[in-house]
Amino acid sequence: MKRETRIGVLVIILSTLFFLGMAQCAKGQTIEQVRAELARQGVPHASIVLAQARLETGNFTSRRCRVDHNLFGIKHRGKYARYSTWQASIADYKRCISSRYNGGDYYAFLRRIGYASDPNYVRKLRRF
Numbered sequence: 001m002k003r004e005t006r007i008g009v010l011v012i013i014l015s016t017l018f019f020l021g022m023a024q025c026a027k028g029q030t031i032e033q034v035r036a037e038l039a040r041q042g043v044p045h046a047s048i049v050l051a052q053a054r055l056e057t058g059n060f061t062s063r064r065c066r067v068d069h070n071l072f073g074i075k076h077r078g079k080y081a082r083y084s085t086w087q088a089s090i091a092d093y094k095r096c097i098s099s100r101y102n103g104g105d106y107y108a109f110l111r112r113i114g115y116a117s118d119p120n121y122v123r124k125l126r127r128f
Helices: 003-028 031-040 046-057 086-096 106-112 121-127
Strands: none
Touching: 031 046, 031 086, 046 121, 106 121
């Protein structure tokens, strides 16, 4: 088999695996399902929190999202948390993050609690 043919086959295989991974993640949760679950659990500022989930997971495509069901990059004892379902990840966000919110500008709240180490996090979040 020629080198170009092998490269072409490899690209097809990798593309297929990538899209299968995206489909697996989409089966786990969609934007609408996450939005509905945020509302069901009473998470304040659901549109911002949804943007956080999309930003943290690369629109639900990251391994942490697909395998560990961690929508927010939440860590416990220095290690990324693993959940049995993505809904459990939302419940943990509410318990660990939202429960500390006392009103006002949610973006300012995220900055104040040091939610992300990236100094441009809120700016990126506003774009979603």
